[in-house]
Amino acid sequence: MQNSKWVDVAIVGAGLAGITCGQTLRQSGYTVAILEKSRGLGGRVATRRLMATCADHGAKFVEPQGEQTQQLIQQLCDRQLLQPWTAPIWTVDAAGTLTPTEPTPRYVAPEGMTAIAKVLAEGLDIRRQQRVVEIKSIDAQTWEFTTDSGEALPLQARSLVLAIPAPQAVPLLEPLVAKGLPTAVLETVRKAMFDPCITAIATYPAEQAAAWHRVGALQPLQHPVLRWVSRESQKRSMPGHEVCVLHSTPAFATQYIDAPTLETAGRAMLQAGAAWFPGMEKPQQLQLHRWRYGFARSPDPMLEPLPHAKTPIPLVITGDWCRGSNLESAVEAGVRAASLLEQWLNSGHD
Structure with a gap:
């Protein structure tokens, strides 16, 4: 596709897992683009604006749930974005x-729970209101994307992360089985409830x-x-x-x-x-x-490693549902997805 932007990693979904994955990879020197279907970001870290104030209609508050949320709380408190x-x-x-x-x-x-997502997303290339309905592997070298407008996006990526709820990932993954995606990956995602x-x-x-x-x-x-x-x-x-x-x-x-x-x-x-x-x-x-x-519903046991495949082109599926069902799970899943992709990108997909 002429005039397409080429990136190391494309991420579908700008929830906490997707943003964390993208930021981790960006800070390691990789080029990243995130495609988000809505106007906002953060997924369930959501805030509704009304009158002269706002209301958190997703995640209710932040509490230390593990190493990731402890670090996040400290970071946001240092910037006076969180308070007890x-x-x-x-x-x-x-x-x-x-x-x-x-x-x-x-x-x-x-200022609302979306402040968390905004901090984590700083410096990222996030393309909002881009609902991806089809992903294709081109010559087993790059991923390309079609949105609900029926048009192909001017974007190509050498690897892909699906950071969306499992039921939304399934229809994107199903056509890839004929292209070499292991059936076991698709079946693992289908089981998520x-x-x-x-x-x-x-x-x-x-x-x-x-x-x-x-x-x-x-x-x-x-x-x-x-x-x-x-x-x-x-x-x-x-x-x-x-x-x-x-x-x-x-x-x-x-x-x-x-x-x-x-x-x-x-x-x-x-x-x-x-x-x-x-x-x-x-x-x-x-x-x-x-x-x-x-x-x-927390997987039992939790998915380790995350659902992934090296063929037809590197692909990782992630989200809080892979690790649990809270903020710690989302951030941890994003970090783990980034780590797995880094291994592949550094080794030439071997």
Whole structure:
């Protein structure tokens, strides 16, 4: 393809795993391009802008989960992008008993959780709103990409990382079996399982929260509808209004995940939350988001090494679902994918 940009590594997906992989490779001297289907980046490290503030409608906070997240927390705190979150978090059991959770180090981003992704992505070539629907190996030397517009991208790469949920990777991988991709790689990716989640972001007048002062966040246990409710005003200043984020259970989300509109689901979630937060069923504004691949079910055992193939051209599949289902898993999976590719690129694919 004439006038194509040629890179060492193309990465499909700008979630934490993809960004971490790309940044690791870039810092090792490789040329990298990341293709992302949406306008944002960070995947489930997501922030919704509303009114004069924002709400985290994906990852709720950051906590030390291992070496990778400890380093990340330190890096972001040094840049004053994270701050400790000390608001009380309570659990509520099936009998309605509220119990405070043990205080543990938790951190939030005053500017929203996407600040994490933006830092990790600094200096990377990220092409947004590029939904890849087909990948091809050209003469067993380079990868080429077609988007949902039907056009081939002016980009060629000598290796590829798919850093997207496994169900989205499968249709990209299936045609490659005839080109030499080992069937075992495709079958490993097919086995990955995910649970859906519906998220509601609800806005209220500031005075509505007068009866909610005890709780910064609530974690219902064995509840049929909700698995998390948080007050975003406990994370950052929200003068004049209150914002709550509610996450559904997988079972509840499964009922509505393919519905044309999520309005009914959202109203049911607010009605459930009103059992603990009086007046929650009457928001000023309600926004809804469906996470079709909201929570990865941890592989057992976790995939080690990551699904990969050297033929027809170097390819690695990665994501938090390869290692677990949290931020530590995502960052670790990205680092491991970069390490594997570096070995191949340094050895001429042998």
